[in-house]
Amino acid sequence: MEEAGIYARAAPSLDCHVQLGAASGKLLSVSFPDQPDEGATAEHPLLDRIEAYLNGAEESFADVDVALTLPTDRRGVLETLRSVDYGESVTVAVLARTTPGLADTDEDHRLVREALADNPTPLVIPDHRVRDGPSAAPPPVEQRLRTLEGL
Structure with a gap:
């Protein structure tokens, strides 16, 4: 940077x-x-x-140093999301289960959705790869990113 x-x-x-x-x-x-x-x-x-x-290059942005100024539990969700590769997608439930300290519960699903909505760096932290969660990017941008990656 x-x-x-x-x-x-x-x-x-x-x-x-x-x-x-x-x-x-x-x-x-x-x-x-x-x-x-x-x-x-x-x-x-x-x-x-x-x-x-x-323009179509497969890019993960995983090496970009992001300053996440969110509560620890929400930051953990976004850090876990960074491991979802280009062209792959997950659900809120899977993201909750794979985030350390969270589980597949309604309360943790709500936390995951809040973290996604508060994502300060959409695209770089690919919230568009969560099929059933919100994105911090505007809906038209989110849909174009999903289409670009074949999601």
């Missing part, structure tokens, strides 16, 4: 921009605005990788 700042690039296949927030060498956020924030810079290595992914 490069220096702190806001980075954005048009993503025609998503009908929006992909915008990143970064600081201290870590990714803080991924969003999909119609127009990027004023002063956002288009040059960033992660934007290059995202562009390649949107």
